[in-house]
Amino acid sequence: MTTTVGTTTTTFDLGPAGALACRECGHQIPLAAEFACAECFGPLEVAYNFGTVRREDIEAGPRSIWRYRRLLPVPSDVDDHPNTQPGCTRLVRADRLAAALGVKRLWVKDDTGNPTHSFKDRVVAVALAAARTLGFTVLACPSTGNLANAVAAAAARAGWQSVVLIPSSLEKAKVLTTAVYDGALIAVDGNYDDVNRLATELAAEHEDWAFVNVNVRPYYAEGSKTLGFEVAEQLGWRLPDQVVVPIASGSQLTKVDKAFRELGELGLVEPAPYRVFGAQATGCSPVSAAFKAGHDVVTPVRPDTIARSLAIGAPADGPYVLDAVQRTGGAVEDVTDDEVVEAIRLLARTEGIFAETAGGVTVATAKKLIANGQLDPDAETVLLITGDGLKTLDAVADRVGPRATVPPQTAAVREALRG
Template identity: 55%
Template sequence: MTTATTSTYSCEKVTTTFNSLKCKECGTTYEPKAMHVCELCFGPLEVDYDYDAIASKVSRATIEAGPLSIWRYRDFLPVQTDNYIDVGTGMTPLLKANRLAKKLGIKNLYIKNDAINMPTLSFKDRVVSVALSRARELGFNTVACASTGNLANSTAAIAAHAGLDCCVFIPSDLEAGKVLGTVIYAPKVFAVQGNYDQVNRLCSEVANTHGWGFVNINLRPYYSEGSKTLAYETIEQLGWQLPDRVVAPLASGSLFTKIYKGFQEFVKVGLVDEKSVRFSGAQAEGCSPIASAFREGRDFIAPVKPKTIAKSIAIGNPADGVYAIDIARKTNGSIESVTDDEIIEGIKLLAETEGIFTETAGGTTIAVLKKLVEAGKIDPDETTVAYITGNGLKTQEAVQGYVGEPLQIEPKLSSFERALERSQTLERLEWQPVSV
């Protein structure tokens, strides 16, 4: 694997809507290179757009005429050429979840289902498509990431498609489905004996030493922008309207903040009418530093050591946690946490009512949605969108032992009839009221 940062790839530059990176804390601007931290205050950098330029060239019609992928929103994304990497990512269904809504006692519930996103069945395909497009523009031959699983899958797959060398770093205790879903693309995979935060610290050292393009380190300002496409698609699929409430999982906090940014950008350029949207975040109790800070009224994050089945969102020291808290507060939203048992029930509830098998991050989102409804924090009439970010086939271990088993029968009608009667009896017992 090469460690060079120059590439033979080239493409003509086109008119772009961004020309710099800007510090979120002090406002200092930088050339749009591979960097993610302000040199003056060490604040995070993000892409700075020319929204007047965007407004002058973008309309609902131009977006609707674009490709059926995240690249229909190209003018809102940090690429400077037209030869971006398009593997069909995005435009996932926004499903009206009538059966789940009825079960919970609300009316207007939608599921944004990135469990079937392409090519690796998670929302990470969005951020990686953007990050690797920008990495190629910046001349990187080798791309890499620190990952809890889904990002490793996406980086390996999209790098393979783009012909880039790839190296991924994961905690050594990841679910088997996520490990297999990475190694199949033949990257170099390093399983680190530690949690995600330890993996991430190691990767910062590797990035500085080898000069690779790490999607969630030195390319993070570009990578994180891909999450905005979830907001854009939601608006378009709701008939160019904003919802009243969103519920989304929290890991680093980046997804949460970028959905908010995406909503604000469409308002800013006149694509959708302004409206108050309440933001609710979901964490697992075994790794809930953002929820704890929100609950205790703190404006800082106290790092924790993760211990939860929800490994894909188990980040003990979340980079964007304080920004997620700020959004929840200023939108009159909330950040809640749920137990591992509640996460499992959330996975089962979504599957049984809507036919969507989600991983543990999605189970966390549904469990928090249920918790909010039961606490009276969601108006039954408001339009709520819950973001499902990954596929349950990747984390089958989480529900093994908590779901039913096949009925074993002989190849005879009589054997089938006995088994059917037995199963119906068990169903009746499950629903029989318990007398005290």
């Protein structure tokens, strides 16, 4: 729902963003680097005064998420500052995957085409733009992968200093893909919880450090709306019947839902019913467990899954995911690591798209939801593929390889193909 801004005033120009509003008690404060309500400790969310937004204005915009700047907490001149220009990734009509899954009309939103090959470029770009306006000078995050890449790259592009905190046990390939951008990459002796706690402490101590997913989180999170905006625009300004979204913190799912509602409320699409489905790995499925038990709170778990980019045991937006799924008539389901790997291979084999483990979770969950009758095979469905298989090669390393090794003779190749 579009929250109308009350009497609060602000000195920051963040476009249509007018205030921060508590999701729990509705209390509003002026735009600032705050993430928790001073009244009730609920999470703060951006509230807007959109005014009139027309399709033509969006279509005339740049080929990046900034075409939706009138719907985001960023200044109107956002594209005048260097940024990574994420978004406008492919929406692929997936007929071969549809046939394999037994559904009629299926689309894959392939966010591997972003600058650092995951949807994190979207949220980080919005966080950077808001942080610049709010007066920050350093971009920071705790991360084990995609977010680290995105923050280091965005800061490099903008000429900002970055501080990226990773567990010291992180695999070398993931270290390299962040370190190459030459920000301050700090390895921390501890697990990811230790790194996260350290980030919160550092955010409190350094008023010029914008931790994208901590002190500027309300702005950062809005970046995920652009996935929903793009899907609708790429479908010809209409909403799909069903969308399947992976759940880590749960923020992406709630923001895609928010995007669909805003488009309807603003008259940019014909308001129509849609159903939102959440996907988790069984090894980290607290939201799926809560959904199945009919709970409206989420009990934290200790993650144990190959889908590390989704391995958040205490998802901050879990209750809001349950709200969105229940309100729209969707569901949350979870799948085993074996199902994840098979789904990565299925997507690659049928559509030529190599997803990271999170993408495998989405595809495998869609398959399971179809099998158990919760996802309507006759309705149009969109799957969000949010990260790249090149970053999680280990998941498939033991499952795929050459069909044969042969001497350099044509007869040997023919023989191998017959075999």
